Amino acid sequence: MTVETAPPSVLPRLPEDGRTYVVVVGAGIVGLSSALWLQKAGHAVAIVDPEPPLPGSGYLNAASFGNACTVALGACIPVGTPGILRELPSMLLKRSSPLSIFWGDLPRLLPWLIDFLRSSTQKEFDRIVGVLGKLMRLAEAGHNPLFEEAQATHLKKSDGCLYLYRSERSFQRAQRDIELRRREGVRMELLDRKAVKEREPHLAPLYSNGLLFNDAYRIDDALQYAQALAALFQKKGGKFIRSRARAIEPGEQSLAVHCEDGHTIKADRVVVAAGGWSRHLALTLGDRIRLDVERGYHVLFPRDGSLLGAPTCYPEHGFYMTPLGEGLRSAGTVELGGLGKPARPERTEIIERMSRVLLPGLRDSGRKWLGYRPSMPDSLPVISRSPSDSRVTYAFGHGHIGLTLAGITGRLVCDLVGGRTPVIDLHPLRADRF
Numbered sequence: 001m002t003v004e005t006a007p008p009s010v011l012p013r014l015p016e017d018g019r020t021y022v023v024v025v026g027a028g029i030v031g032l033s034s035a036l037w038l039q040k041a042g043h044a045v046a047i048v049d050p051e052p053p054l055p056g057s058g059y060l061n062a063a064s065f066g067n068a069c070t071v072a073l074g075a076c077i078p079v080g081t082p083g084i085l086r087e088l089p090s091m092l093l094k095r096s097s098p099l100s101i102f103w104g105d106l107p108r109l110l111p112w113l114i115d116f117l118r119s120s121t122q123k124e125f126d127r128i129v130g131v132l133g134k135l136m137r138l139a140e141a142g143h144n145p146l147f148e149e150a151q152a153t154h155l156k157k158s159d160g161c162l163y164l165y166r167s168e169r170s171f172q173r174a175q176r177d178i179e180l181r182r183r184e185g186v187r188m189e190l191l192d193r194k195a196v197k198e199r200e201p202h203l204a205p206l207y208s209n210g211l212l213f214n215d216a217y218r219i220d221d222a223l224q225y226a227q228a229l230a231a232l233f234q235k236k237g238g239k240f241i242r243s244r245a246r247a248i249e250p251g252e253q254s255l256a257v258h259c260e261d262g263h264t265i266k267a268d269r270v271v272v273a274a275g276g277w278s279r280h281l282a283l284t285l286g287d288r289i290r291l292d293v294e295r296g297y298h299v300l301f302p303r304d305g306s307l308l309g310a311p312t313c314y315p316e317h318g319f320y321m322t323p324l325g326e327g328l329r330s331a332g333t334v335e336l337g338g339l340g341k342p343a344r345p346e347r348t349e350i351i352e353r354m355s356r357v358l359l360p361g362l363r364d365s366g367r368k369w370l371g372y373r374p375s376m377p378d379s380l381p382v383i384s385r386s387p388s389d390s391r392v393t394y395a396f397g398h399g400h401i402g403l404t405l406a407g408i409t410g411r412l413v414c415d416l417v418g419g420r421t422p423v424i425d426l427h428p429l430r431a432d433r434f
Contacts, residue, residue, distance in 0.1 A: 010141060011138065011141045011142070011411060011423060012423060014037075014040055014041055014411075014414070015041070015418075015420075016041060016042045017041040017042050017043060017417075017418040017419075019042050019043060019044060020043050020044070020268040020269055020417075021043070021044045021045075021046075021266075021267050021268045021269075022035075022038050022043045022044070022045045022046075022267060022268065022269045022270070022271060022417060023045075023046050023047075023048060023255075023257050023265055023267040023269075023270050023271070024038070024045060024046070024047045024048070024270075024271040024273055025047075025048050025049070025245045025257065025270065025271065025272050025273060025274045025278075025281060026047070026048075026049055026272070026273035026274035026275060026277075026278070026396075027047050027049035027051075027052035027053060027059075027062075027226075027230070027240070028062055028063060028064040028226075028273065028275055028402070028406075029064040029222075029225075029226060029229070029402060029403055029406040030064075030273045030275075030395055030396065030398065030402055030405075030406045030409050030410070031047060031049070031271070031273035031274070031395070032047070032053075032226060032229040032230060032233060032406075032410075033142070033143075033146060033229070033406040033407050033409060033410030034271050034273055034395055034409065034410040034413040034414070035047050035233055035238060035271075035410075036146055036149075036150075036229060036232060036233055036236075036410060037142075037146075037410035037411050037413065037414035038271075038410075038413070038414050038417060039233070039236045039237070039238060040145075040414070041414050041417075041418055043269075043417070044237070045233070045238050045239075046238065046239040046240070046241055046265065046267075047233070047238065047239070047240050047241065048241045048243055048244075048245050048257060048259065048265065049240065049241075049242070049243075049244075049274075050242060050243060050244040051242075052230060052240045052242065053065075053223060053226035053227045053229075053230045054227070054230060054240060057242075059223060059226065060223070060369075061371070062226075062275075062371065063275055063276075063296075063371040063372055063373055063374075063402065064222060064226055064402070064403070065222050065223050065226070065371070066222075066296070066298050066331065066369045066370075066371040067222060067296070067298075067331060067371070067402070067403055068298075068311060068319075068320035068322050068329065068331040068332060069218050069219050069220070069221075069222050069311070069322050069324060069329065069331075069403070070161055070216060070217075070218050070219075070311040070320060070322060070403070070404075071139070071143070071216060071217050071218070071219065071403060071404050072161060072213070072216050072400075072401060072404050073136050073139055073140070073186070073213065073215045073216050073404065074136070074161070074181050074186040074187075074188065074213040074215075074216060075132070075136065075400065075401050075404060076129050076132035076133045076136050076180070076181060076184050076186065077129060077132075077177045077180065077181070078119070078120075078125065078128045078129065078132065078378060078379030078380075079116075079334075079375075079379050079399065079400070080116050080117070080119050080120035080125070080377070080378070080379065081120060081125060081177075082120060082121065082122045082125050084117075084120050085117055085120070095346075095350075096350050096353075096354070097318075098316075098317055098318020098319065098332065098333045098334060099318070099333070099334050099335075099336075100333075100334070100335045100336070100344075100347065101335070101336040101337065102335075102336065102337030102338070102341065105336065105337050105338055108338070109292065109336055109338075111290065112290055112292045112377055113377075115290055115377035115378070115434050116377040116378075118377075119377050119378035119379075124378070126180075127428075128378055128379060128380060128428075129180050129183075129184065130184070131380055131428045131429070132184075132379070132380065132401075133183075133184030133185070133186075134424050135405055135408060135424070136184065136186070136404070136405075137184070137185060138408045138411075138423065138424065139404055139405055139407060139408050140407075141407075141408065141411075142405075142406070142407030142408030142409070142410060142411045143406070143407030143408070144407070145407075146229060146232075146407055146410070149232055150225075150228040150229050150231070150232040151228065152224075152225055152228040152229070155219050155220045155221060155224060155225050155228075156217050156218075156219065156220075157217055157218045157219075157220050158217040159217065159218065159309055159310035159311075160212050160213055160214050160215070160216055160217070160310050161212070161213040161216035161217075161218075161310060161311045161312075161313065162191075162196070162199065162200065162210055162211070162212055162213075162310055162311070162312045162313070163210065163211040163212075163213070163312075163313050163314075163315060164196065164203075164207040164209075164210050164211075164312060164313070164314050165207060165208055165209050165210070165211075165314075165315070165316075166206055166207055166208065166314065166316060167208055168208045168209070170208075170315075170316055171208055171209040174211070174315070178190075178211065186213065186215075187213070187214045187215050188211055188212065188213055188214070189211070189212040189214060190209065190210075190211060190212075191209065191210035191211070191212055192209060192210075193205070193207065193208060193209065195210065196209075196210040199212075199309060199310075200308060200309060200310075200312065202307045202308065202359060202360075202361050203308075203312070203358060203359060204357065204358055204359065204360050206357070206358060207314075216311070218310070218311050218322055218323070218324070219403070220324055220325045221324065221325055221326065222403070241259075241263075241265065243259035243260060243261045243263055244259060244260045244261075244277075245257050245258070245259055245260075245274070245281060246258055246259060246260050246280075246281075246284075247281070247284040248270055248272070248281055248284055248285055248392060249284070250285070250388075250389045250391070250392075254266045254267060254268060255267050255268070255269070255270050255389070255391055255392065257270060268391070269391050269392070269393070269417050270391065270392045270393070271392075271393045271394075271395060271413055271417065272392065272393070272394050272395065272396065273395040273396055273413075274396065275293075275372065275374040275396055275402075276291070276292075276293035276339055276372040276373070276374040277339070278291060278374060278382075278394065278396040278397070279291040279292075282386070282394065282431070285386055285388045285389060285392060286388045287386055287387055287388050287431055287432070289382060289394075289397075289431050289432075289434075290376060290377055290434035291374055291375070291376060291382070291396065291397050292336070292338065292374075292375060293338060293339055293372040293373060293374055293375060294334045294335065294336065294372070294373040294375045294399065294400075295334075295335035295336070295337055295341075295347075295370060295371070295372060295373075296331065296332060296333060296334065296335070296370070296371055296372075296373050297331070297332070297333055297335075297343070297347045297348050297351055297368070297369060297370055297371075298329050298330060298331035298332075298348075298351070298367075298368075298369045298371075299329075299330045299331075299348050299351050299352045299355065299365050299366075299367075299368055299369075300326065300327050300328070300329050300330075300365065300366045300367040300368075300369075301327050301328040301329075301330070301355070301362050301363065301364070301365050301366065302326060302327035302364075302366040302367075303327060303363050303364070304327055304328040304359075304361065304362050304363055305323045305324055305325065305326070305327045305328050306323065307323070307328055307359055307361050307362070308321055308322075308323045308328060308359070309323065310323070311323075313332075314358065317354050317358075318332050318333045318334065319331060319332025319333055319351055319354075319355075320332055321355060321358070321359060327366065328359075328362070330351050330352070330355040331351075332351070333347060333350070333351060335347060339372055343368070343370035345368075347370075348368040352365055373398075373399050373400060373402070374396050374397050374398065374399070374402075375397060375399040376397040376399070376434075377434065378433075379399055379400075380397070380428060380429055381395070381396065381397045381398040381399075381402075381405065381409065381429060382394045382395070382396055382397045382429060382430075382431050383395055383409055383412050383413065383416075383426055383429040384416075384426060384429055384430045384431040385416055385431075386431060387430075387431055387432045393413050393416045393417055394431050395409050395410075395412075395413045411423075412424075412426065
């Protein structure tokens with residue numbers, strides 16, 4: 001069965017703003033997209049980041065590099081779902097679970113977890129799905145101008161995205177989410193076992209049904225895409241400042257961004273798009289934001305990119321397997337434990353072991369990677385002016401869908417900086433909602 005989507009959403013024409021100097025903190029995909037949309041509106045823009053996607057930088061540590069490389073236009077279902085409270089104990093205690101936690105961090109994480117559970121009630125869940133659906137319908141209108149202007153359309157591989165369910169029971173449990181996606185206009189195709197086998201013959205037959213998201217696509221090289229955006233940004237007069245911002249100080253005439261190397265940058269406006277590091281910067285303004293990070297991992301199988309035809313996800317195992325030019329990337333799972341701690345090898349071992357069960361033809365593994373997804377308890381990003389100073393705009397907390405929503409986030413940020421009314425209501429994405 002195929003479910004048709006609504007017509008593509010179109011963004012209003014972007015007017016020219018008065019030329020102001022904007023500093024964007026963060027050179028991930030969200031920060032780059034915001035900077036490019038700001039340039040489109042006529043602003044002078046600099047990006048502050050210690051490791052931008054430029055030659056000789058360490059961008060391989062960025063979440064924008066190591067994700068599942070999938071623009072998941074059907075991802076309008078939040079992480080916290082009704083009934084998750086019953087499932088949490090077994091998920092946290094099972095060694096092979098897609099969810100784990102550093103138990104020593106539990107006291108620090110408790111406020112975030114409480115708000116996560118509060119956001120998982122049926123009423124909140126339904127509301128959040130609606131907000132995510134609105135963002136998803138605008139996602140491509142935000143992305144497409146950037147892909148085209150950066151001459152990066154060759155990186156888009158429109159193969160769809162496949163969700164697989166190991167049993168009829170798990171498929172039936174997914175019916176509520178399928179109906180909600182249908183409500184939000186997501187184009188899907190239900191596949192039986194035979195149809196899955198025809199599409200992906202190398203998969204072990206450990207599935208009962210599949211769900212194909214027709215409009216989803218993969219970006220064949222996340223680093224190359226970021227580099228293309230960075231090159232366009234520089235071509236249009238943008239400047240990268242290789243440093244880490246440590247504080248934002250409001251002044252009467254301007255804002256001061258203080259960096260760890262001792263430099264101070266004056267700006268008319270500041271956009272904070274620093275991923276998991278954004279919470280600290282917001283705190284320097286007096287804004288306490290319920291942001292934390294989900295530590296995510298990936299394992300690369302460098303010789304096996306041809307084993308799958310499209311990104312493939314087993315929701316019950318919590319990770320994607322994505323065919324890329326560099327190989328097959330198995331990416332995902334959630335580990336709650338904050339920034340800075342070393343990677344735990346057992347997490348990549350779980351991903352590798354399960355990948356080999358699901359895709360028996362995998363050969364030697366290569367790179368093992370850890371990154372930090374900036375996440376809010378309700379799975380909604382923060383796209384908002386600072387409650388403390390309206391000259392500062394926040395753009396972070398996208399969780400698992402930062403790549404998907406980066407383009408439209410950039411346009412919404414541009415509207416906020418320019419003083420325009422955004423195309424959608426941003427009240428649900430305000431910084432002080434918790």
